[in-house]
Amino acid sequence: MSNTHSPSDLGNDRNESPLAGWTPEQIEQGKQWVEAWKRAGEAMEKLRAEELQKLDGYRAIEMLCGDYDYTVEPRAPKPYSGLVEQQYWFKKAAGRD
Incomplete structure (x- = not known):
């Protein structure tokens, strides 16, 4: 199959295939x-599904971010949610504090 076509190769009739x-x-x-x-595509989708089932979230994070200890500062999760603070500021801005 040729990958190059001139306009005349494609025909001038819009209804022509x-x-x-x-x-x-x-x-x-x-x-x-x-x-x-x-x-x-079917084989690749099957492989993707298998890989996702086997995925270890902690290992994925380690591969992306390095093998840091995420249980100690500064990377440990905070004991509070930023969402709570956001809601506080929205309430204050709305004058309902």
Whole structure:
């Protein structure tokens, strides 16, 4: 299959198929190509699902951020939520404090 086409290769009629100039062999190759990518996509989706099921969240964080100890300062979770403070400021701004 050629990847380069001139405007005349595609035809001037808007109703004409872009494949009008393809040979039966090229059309068959195109169908095989589409089917191969369909199978590859299904296999890749299955692999992705398997990898997500096996994913260890702590290991993923370690891979992304390094093997720091997230149980001690400064990386340990805070004992309060920023959402609580945000709600406090919204309430104060609305004059309902």
